[in-house]
Amino acid sequence: MEERKGFGTTFGFLMAAVGSAVGLGNIWGFPNKMGANGGFTFLVIYLILAALCGFIVMVGELALGRKTGRGVISTYKILTKRFKWLGWLGIIAPFLILSFYCALGGYCIKYVTVNLGNLFNAGFGTGGLGGAEVFGGLLTNQGESVIYGLIFVLITLLIVMCGVSNGIEKVCSVGMPALFILLVICIIRACTLGGNDFTVAVLQADGSTVQQVIHSSALDGLKYMFQPGYVTSTGYYEPAKALVDGAMVGAVAGVPVVKHVTEIPNFISILATAGGQMFFSLSLGMGIMITYGSYLDKKQNVEKNALVIVVCDTLIALMAGLAVMPSRFALDAAGAVGGPKLLFITMQNVFDKMGSIGPIFGILFYLLVVFAAISSSISLLEVIVAHFVDDARDAGKGDKRKPYSILAAIAAGVLCVLVCLDGLGENGIAPATLLNIEASGWSDCWLDFFDCVAEGILMPLGALLMCICIGWELGPQIVDDECCLEGNRFKSKAFFNVCVKYITPIIMILILAGQLDSFFG
Numbered sequence: 001m002e003e004r005k006g007f008g009t010t011f012g013f014l015m016a017a018v019g020s021a022v023g024l025g026n027i028w029g030f031p032n033k034m035g036a037n038g039g040f041t042f043l044v045i046y047l048i049l050a051a052l053c054g055f056i057v058m059v060g061e062l063a064l065g066r067k068t069g070r071g072v073i074s075t076y077k078i079l080t081k082r083f084k085w086l087g088w089l090g091i092i093a094p095f096l097i098l099s100f101y102c103a104l105g106g107y108c109i110k111y112v113t114v115n116l117g118n119l120f121n122a123g124f125g126t127g128g129l130g131g132a133e134v135f136g137g138l139l140t141n142q143g144e145s146v147i148y149g150l151i152f153v154l155i156t157l158l159i160v161m162c163g164v165s166n167g168i169e170k171v172c173s174v175g176m177p178a179l180f181i182l183l184v185i186c187i188i189r190a191c192t193l194g195g196n197d198f199t200v201a202v203l204q205a206d207g208s209t210v211q212q213v214i215h216s217s218a219l220d221g222l223k224y225m226f227q228p229g230y231v232t233s234t235g236y237y238e239p240a241k242a243l244v245d246g247a248m249v250g251a252v253a254g255v256p257v258v259k260h261v262t263e264i265p266n267f268i269s270i271l272a273t274a275g276g277q278m279f280f281s282l283s284l285g286m287g288i289m290i291t292y293g294s295y296l297d298k299k300q301n302v303e304k305n306a307l308v309i310v311v312c313d314t315l316i317a318l319m320a321g322l323a324v325m326p327s328r329f330a331l332d333a334a335g336a337v338g339g340p341k342l343l344f345i346t347m348q349n350v351f352d353k354m355g356s357i358g359p360i361f362g363i364l365f366y367l368l369v370v371f372a373a374i375s376s377s378i379s380l381l382e383v384i385v386a387h388f389v390d391d392a393r394d395a396g397k398g399d400k401r402k403p404y405s406i407l408a409a410i411a412a413g414v415l416c417v418l419v420c421l422d423g424l425g426e427n428g429i430a431p432a433t434l435l436n437i438e439a440s441g442w443s444d445c446w447l448d449f450f451d452c453v454a455e456g457i458l459m460p461l462g463a464l465l466m467c468i469c470i471g472w473e474l475g476p477q478i479v480d481d482e483c484c485l486e487g488n489r490f491k492s493k494a495f496f497n498v499c500v501k502y503i504t505p506i507i508m509i510l511i512l513a514g515q516l517d518s519f520f521g
């Protein structure tokens with residue numbers, strides 16, 4: 001029988017696993033969710049959850065995968081009686097995430113080319129394409145976004161087709177350190193930007209607006225992230241959406257309307273948002289780490305690797321915040337601070353306003369986002385492909401990696417095209433429009449729909465069931481045994497055992513309930 005080839009080096013494994021974790025979730029998900037959900041409070045809750053849930057589930061997934069040396073479906077089939085079907089979650093969820101991940105990744109490629117264009121066409125000076133122009137074009141010019149989305153799918157496919165050590169490991173070993181360096185450069189630039197005055201129309205409680213000049217600087221961005229309850233007259237603004245009696249308030253005389261955000265969301269909703277973000281960010285609850293763990297050498301220390309992945313992912317999320325928030329507050333203080341607009345409009349405006357070197361930073365920044373997105377999308381495709389490749393090899397059919405990679409990429413590509421055509425709900429094929437219901441949460445656009453089902457339901461559910469499976473069916477000893485192979489020690493054994501049986505599942509249920517409530521409530 002042919003050999004199942006895994007990662008060549010520890011560094012390679014770590015870069016691949018960190019690469020899966022570090023992605024769009026870190027670069028705009030984390031900063032904007034943190035901002036919209038109590039800032040500093042969100043950060044503290046996020047860190048606690050990462051320790052009590054993220055680390056535990058990470059150790060569990062890596063250990064189960066390495067124990068069986070198989071993909072997610074076979075792992076559950078081999079190990080359990082009651083959870084034999086659980087692995088299928090690990091095939092469905094990645095498809096759903098791939099659909100929008102590739103669409104967004106494609107957008108990012110477009111932004112690299114836009115900044116290249118700005119650099120050469122507009123010359124060394126401002127006057128290149130601004131964010132709203134580019135993004136508006138992508139959403140309504142579907143042909144273009146489909147092409148970029150498919151380019152992204154194709155890159156993902158080519159890497160996965162080359163295999164674990166030749167494709168995934170090689171790309172991540174170069175891409176991740178490069179990403180880190182680009183990020184540091186962007187942080188230095190962002191944090192040293194001077195402040196600016198902005199004319200905005202501030203929405204009053206009675207619905208009227210008052211024009212006001214605000215001064216905003218990089219420092220405000222830092223405060224926004226790290227100062228508990230930072231809500232001041234100059235710092236914390238959110239572009240107004242539907243405010244008074246549901247009426248839309250548009251721009252007044254060409255200046256953006258902003259409203260002061262004064263209320264901090266309640267605890268359960270912060271918990272649910274932080275929890276969902278944490279699972280998504282660490283690529284947990286769908287068998288990616290089971291699959292990557294299955295390629296891990298038996299000599300490796302599972303616990304240590306899990307810790308490094310969790311710490312790196314959290315660090316990069318914070319660093320991304322340091323690159324995005326200060327520049328947004330210094331150069332586009334009235335721009336969107338959350339959602340896709342933060343990455344695709346606000347940040348592009350920032351680079352456009354940076355002067356002659358703007359396009360260069362734009363290229364660096366969007367390139368790093370593309371790296372981050374690709375190292376995640378290859379893990380999503382790999383989790384699907386690994387299962388079928390293993391099955392074929394076990395059945396004596398030889399190495400079927402190429403054909404299965406192509407099939408899976410085609411399926412993901414079809415969903416990606418749907419997301420691109422939909423253009424965030426701009427083009428009349430959003431779920432709400434098709435079903436003729438009022439748009440809300442999951443039904444706004446196909447991206448939200450896939451995101452809600454995967455991140456809101458399937459991932460936390462997968463993680464919850466895995467904890468129950470380890471804690472109550474298999475017993476935590478199975479993880480302990482796997483962590484202690486080849487003379488390794490499992491230092492946090494007692495902590496793990498208590499968490500996996502009681503603490504993690506209880507928190508998971510709260511997170512799941514909060515997520516369901518916010519989607520359908």
Ligand code: PHE
Nearest residue numbers: 021023024025026280281283
């Ligand atoms: N962790 C990735 C991010 O932060 C997204 C992802 C989720 C990747 C699930 C793989 C699996 O963007």
Ligand code: NA
Nearest residue numbers: 021022023281
């Ligand atoms: Na992440």
